[in-house]
Amino acid sequence: GAGVSQTPSNKVTEKGKYVELRCDPISGHTALYWYRQSLGQGPEFLIYFQGTGAADDSGLPNDRFFAVRPEGSVSTLKIQRTERGDSAVYLCASSLQGPVASEAFFGQGTRLTVV
Amino acid sequence: QQPVQSPQAVILREGEDAVINCSSSKALYSVHWYRQKHGEAPVFLMILLKGGEQKGHDKISASFNEKKQQSSLYLTASQLSYSGTYFCGTVEGSARQLTFGSGTQLTVLP
Numbered sequence: 614g615a616g617v618s619q620t621p622s623n624k625v626t627e628k629g630k631y632v633e634l635r636c637d638p639i640s641g642h643t644a645l646y647w648y649r650q651s652l653g654q655g656p657e658f659l660i661y662f663q664g665t666g667a668a669d670d671s672g673l674p675n676d677r678f679f680a681v682r683p684e685g686s687v688s689t690l691k692i693q694r695t696e697r698g699d700s701a702v703y704l705c706a707s708s709l710q711g712p713v714a715s716e717a718f719f720g721q722g723t724r725l726t727v728v
Numbered sequence: 729q730q731p732v733q734s735p736q737a738v739i740l741r742e743g744e745d746a747v748i749n750c751s752s753s754k755a756l757y758s759v760h761w762y763r764q765k766h767g768e769a770p771v772f773l774m775i776l777l778k779g780g781e782q783k784g785h786d787k788i789s790a791s792f793n794e795k796k797q798q799s800s801l802y803l804t805a806s807q808l809s810y811s812g813t814y815f816c817g818t819v820e821g822s823a824r825q826l827t828f829g830s831g832t833q834l835t836v837l838p
Contacts, residue, residue, distance in 0.1 A: 716775065
C-alpha cells in the first residue's frame with residue numbers, strides 16, 4: 614500500500630475485555646515497530662520485529678500484551694484483560710531495514726479507550 | 729533509555745530561529761528527528777549517524793556530537809508550518825530499538 618495502515622482507527626472496549634489491533638506495513642519493509650502514545654508524551658516503545666521474529670520486545674509492559682507478525686508483513690498487537698491504564702494511541706511504524714539508519718513511516722494510529 | 733529533550737516548549741514569531749536539543753547518557757548509533765502535528769502521525773525529518781555529522785534540508789538542519797551523545801535541531805527563519813511537536817529518537821549501541829524523547833512543542837505565531 615501507499616503507507617502504513619492501522620485498523621481500527623478507534624476502539625472502545627470494556628475493562629477486562631480482549632482487543633486486537635492490526636498494522637499493515639509498507640510493502641517490502643522488513644522492520645515493524647509498535648509504540649504507545651499518551652496525551653502530551655512521546656511514543657513509548659513496545660516491540661520491534663525484524664521479519665517474522667521479535668528482535669526486541671523489552672517495551673511490552675506485562676504479559677497481557679503480545680504481538681505477532683507470522684508472515685513478516687501484517688502484525689497484530691493483542692491485549693488481554695484490558696485495564697483503563699491501557700487507554701492510549703497505539704502507533705505502528707515500518708522501515709525498510711532496522712532502526713539504525715532507516716526512516717520509520719508511521720501509521721495514523723489506533724485510539725484505544727478502555728471504559 | 730529515553731533521551732532528554734530541551735526545551736519542553738518554544739513560542740516563536742514567524743521568521744525567528746529555534747534550537748531543540750536532545751541528549752543521551754548512552755553511546756548512540758544514530759539520532760532521528762520527527763515532527764508530529766496535533767492528531768497526526770509523526771513524520772520523519774532526518775537521521776544522523778554516529779561519526780558526528782550534520783544534515784539539513786531547506787531551513788531545517790541538525791548536528792550530532794558523538795562525543796557528547798547530543799544532537800541539536802536547528803530551525804531557521806521559522807514558518808507557520810513548522811508548528812508542531814518535535815521528537816528526537818535514539819538508537820543506542822547496545823539496543824535494537826528506536827526510543828523517543830518526550831518532545832518539544834514548537835508554536836510559530838504570525
